[in-house]
Amino acid sequence: MKKTILLAVSGSIAFYKAYELISLFKKEKIRVKVLLSQGLLKFANKISFEALADEILCEENENWESKKNHIDFSKDCDLVLFAPASVNSINKLALGIADNLFIQTLIACNKPLIITPAANTNMYHHFSTQNSLKLLQKNKALIIPPISKVLACKDEGVGALAEVEDIFNITKRELFRKKFWLDKSVVISGGGTREKIDDVRCISNFSSGKMAKSIADAFYFLGSKVIFLSSIDFKTPYEIYKFENSKDLKALLEKFCESDFLIMAAAVSDFIPRFQKGKIKKNQFSKGLDLHLKLNEDLLKNINFKGKKIGFKMEFDTENAIENAKKSLVEKNLNLVCLNILNKKNTFGSDQNEFYFISKDACEKSGLKDKKELAFDLVNWCEKL
Template sequence: MLQNKKILLAVCGSVSFYKAYEILSSLKKLGADVYVMLSDGALNFTQVQSFQALCDHPVLSSQTEDWHNGIGHMGYSRMDLVIIAPASVNTINKLAAGICDNVFMETLIASSNVPLIIAPAANNRMLEHFSTVNSLSLLEKNGAIIIEPVRKTLACKDVGKGGLADVNSIVYAAQRAILTDRFYQDKTVVVTGGPTEEKIDDVRTITNLSSGKMAKALADAFYFLGADVIFITSVDFEVPYKVIKFDSSFGLQSALYNQKLKKDDIIVMAAAVSDYIPNKIKGKLDKNEIGDILNLKFKKAPDIISGVTDNKIKKIGFKLEVSDEEALYNARNMLKEKNLNAVCLNVLGNTVKFGGDNTKITFMTEKTKIELKENSKREVALEIANLIKVYV
C-alpha cells in the first residue's frame, strides 16, 4: 500500500518513545521505506543501535551525522512524509518558531515542502500552555496534521490529555497523508458492512457468515484516499472515521436513509443483508411446546439500496454467488433492477471465503467488466476505489 514511499520517523524525548518501534514496524509492513531520526532528548531514553536494528538506513542523530556519507539534514529531508512521534513540547515550539539549532531541527525545517504529521506526547499542562497551543495552531494552519494526544495517567502521575495517540491512529493518518486523491477529498462515502441479525424470538437470531472484513477494507481505502467516510457496520472495528452500528435489516435501513448526502457522494452497499426476515415470536420459544420440528414464517426483507432513489448519488452494490454459471447474469440483473452505477461480483470458492483475508472481484458497470486478480482485501479495496473514480 505504501510501496516505495519514503517516510522519515522523527522521535523526540518522551517516555512513550518505545511506541516509535511499533510505528516503524507497522509502516514497514505496509511497504514503506522508513528512515529514522532521533533528537538529543530521545537519546536520553534510547540508543541509536536499538532503532538501527529495525531500520534499513542509518539512523540520523547528533551522534551519527556524517556529511561525507550523506547522513545529514538535506538527505533526510527529501521524503514523501515526515512523522514526528512522539513530538515533544520543545520540538513543537522550536518548529513553529523556525529554530534550527541542531541536526534534528535542521532536518524538520528543511522538510517544509513535505506532508507533516505531529503526534504530541507530554504533560498535559505543558501541552495546554499558551505557547504550545499557539505553536500547534500555527503548524496546523500551515498544513501539519495534528494527531491529538489521549487522556490517561501520565508518567508524572498526573491525569490528563498528554499520552501519545494509539499507534494505529498514527499509521492511519500516514496512509491518508500519502494516498489522498483530490477526487475523493470533497466527497462523503457511506460503506455498509457485516451481517444482519434478524430476531426469531427475544433470545435467538438468524444471521449469515459475513465477517465485514471487505467492507472495512473499503471504508479504510476511501478514508486513505481523502473521503469523509461513514461506516455503517454490525461488526466492531477500531477506526478513525465515523462508525454507526446496526444489527437488523431495519436498523441498517434506518441508519442509511438518515444520511444527508450531496451530489456525487457514494454509497457502497457491502453489508450482507437477509433476503427474508422471520416473523418474530414474543418471549422465548418453548421446545416442550414445539416438539421435534420448528416451523418459522418469513417475510421478504426490504430492498434497502433500491430505496435510495436520488440519482445524483452514486450507488455501488456487492453480489455474492456460489456458482460461476449464473453469476454474471445475476450481477447484470442486479445492476439494472436496483439502478446501480456498479456491481462488485465475487463467487464463493477457493479464493472467496467467509472471513478470508484475500478476495477476487469482478467490477461491472453498464459498459464495463473488469476482473481483478486475487489479492488481499486491502489492496482490492483500493483498486475498487480507483475503478469507481474512473468508471462511475
C-alpha cells in the same frame, strides 16, 4: 508508488512508541527514515533504530559526503511525522532556533508536517508551548493532541502521547489521500442482518463484514468522508453506525441518501420470519417448528440514493453468475456490481476474495487477492464511474 516518511524522534520518555510506529509503517510497505535528537540518544542507542528503520540520521553519523546531512536527508520523503515531540523541540521549531542538527533538518524539510506532542501536563499547557503549537498549526502543521492519563512523572492530566494506532491512521491518511476523494462522502454497509424469530432466536447469515471494513478503510485513507454502516463491531478511525436488522439498515440508508457513493456490501436477509414476542417453547411443537417467511424488501433497488450505487452479488452457480449479476445491474439501476462467486478458495470469513467487476461497459476479473488490496481496486473502479 512507494511512500517514504521521515520519523523525527525527540527526547521524550515516550520515545519507545516510535518503535511501534516504525513497525506499523513497515508492515504497510512504507519506507521509514528516522531523525534522532541528541535528547533522544540519552534514552536510547541509535543501533536499535538502525535495526528497524531504512535509514537514520543523528549527530553521530552526519556526513556531508553522503546524503546524511540536514539538507539532503529529507529530500526523498513525502511527509514528516514528529513523534514524540518534546516541549523543547516544539518551541525551537516554532521560533526557528536551529542550533542543532535535529531542528535544522526539520526546518530544511519542505514537506507536510504532523506533530504529536508528549510532555508533562504543566509543560504542555505552558503559554510558550501553546503559542508555539498555534504558530505551527497556522503554518499548516497538523497537530495530533496528547491524551489524558497518569504520566511517567506520576502526574495525571493531558500530556501523554496519542495512541500509536491513531497516529498511524492519521499519518497514513495524510500520506495517501487523493484530491478526487477529499470532498466525497461514501456510505459503506457491511455484515449480515439478523431478523428476529422471537426474542432469543434469529435468521442470519455467515457474513464476516471483513470486506466492507477493508473497503471503508480504503476510502478513509484516500481522504473520503466515510459513513460505515455495520452489524459487526470493528475498531475504526472513522464513525461506525450499527444496525441489527434490515429495518435498521433501511433507516440508516435513508439518513445518508444524499451521499456521493453507496457501497452496498451488507448481506441483507432475503426473507423475514413472523416475529413472536418472548421465547417460543420447544414443548409447544412436538413435531418441530414451522417458520413462515415472507420475502424481504430489496433495499438497494428501492433506496432513493443521490449518488452512484455499487452493489454486491454472491453466487455459487458459476455457469449463470455473470449473467445474473448483469441483470442486477439493470434491475437495481446500479453503476457497478461486484460479483463474488464462492468456492473452496473464496469462502465466508477468509482474508482473501475475488471479484468480477461488472459495469455497463466492462466485466473484469480481479483474481484472488487480499481484501485490503481488493478494496483499493474497487476505489479505482469508482473513480472511473
